[in-house]
Amino acid sequence: MKKTHRPYCKDIAVWTLILLVIFSSLGWIHKKGLRESVDTAARVIAGEGMLKLVQDTLDPPLVALTFDDGPSKKYTAELLDGLKKRNVKASFFLLGKSLEGNEALVKRMHREGHLIGNHTFHHVQLDRIPEKQAKEEILRTNNRIYEITGEYPVFMRPPYGAWNKEMELQVEMIPVFWNIDTLDWKTQNVDSIIRIVRENVKNGSILLMHDEYAATVEAALKIVDELTEEGCRFVTVDRLILP
Ligand SMILES: [Zn+2]
Known part of the structure; x- marks a missing residue:
């Protein structure tokens, strides 16, 4: 079957949501603030490239x-x-x-x-x-x-x-x-x-x-x-x- 193309921002939105759920359960969001928690999550799990994509989703150019x-x-x-x-x-x-x-x-x-x-x-x-x-x-x-x-x-x-x-x-x-x-x-x-x-x-x-x-x-x-x-x-x- 042919793979359908999806814009990366939709994938990133899903990823962001998943990461938010993980880190909110750890209490990070309360302690460190939403934005920093997502940044940290992205950096830890997927590296700097992922961080850049998450940032683009939260702060679009x-x-x-x-x-x-x-x-x-x-x-x-x-x-x-x-x-x-x-x-x-x-x-x-x-x-x-x-x-x-x-x-x-x-x-x-x-x-x-x-x-x-x-x-x-x-x-x-x-x-x-x-x-x-x-x-x-x-x-x-x-x-x-x-x-x-x-x-x-x-x-x-x-x-x-x-x-x-x-x-x-x-x-x-x-x-x-x-x-x-x-x-x-x-x-x-x-x-x-x-x-x-x-x-x-x-x-x-x-x-x-x-x-x-x-x-x-x-x-x-x-x-x-x-x-x-x-x-x-x-x-x-x-x-x-x-x-
Ligand atoms: Zn003119």
Whole structure:
């Protein structure tokens, strides 16, 4: 008979339960705390490799999907459908100039629990324009988002990652950068996007993508499916940058 494939996290959950039962009967849990007891059990019985797997089950690696340059009339709804189906929350950094006509999409993002951030009004490089204009780019976008969702954005993704600390104090926004650039805008290739993510992903990864391409939507949902199967959990980006 063919052996059926089971994701390792399910096996680990069963193992964890067995180990918990053994050690709780010894009174370890009461004495040493749940987490330490499980760690010790794993180390004693199955070695360091097992310990790593148990840790992954208790503290799954957290990953944030972030999408810039939207909302897009063409692709954002499909992405939201896929995320909803998978019960995954993402972070969207919106352009002020793209909000008009897309209010329903933005309301939906907000209603479905995604984080909505600011990506300036006209996609400007903030350190290349006069300070007054830079501030205006940010505040105008915040106001438009507030008019639609009833909530002011707290986070912003500066276009090209260009940011200066003084601006941060003036507009009271928290900048959000990234640690994996999928280059989706450049390749628009599903396999390439997935490969870049898979080669670099770890706990705390913030993936940079753009909900403006069919390839991005397809790749993002495949990434969610594959990494969830392997035990990762997807969170909004605030979870990874706030203490
Ligand atoms: Zn951008």
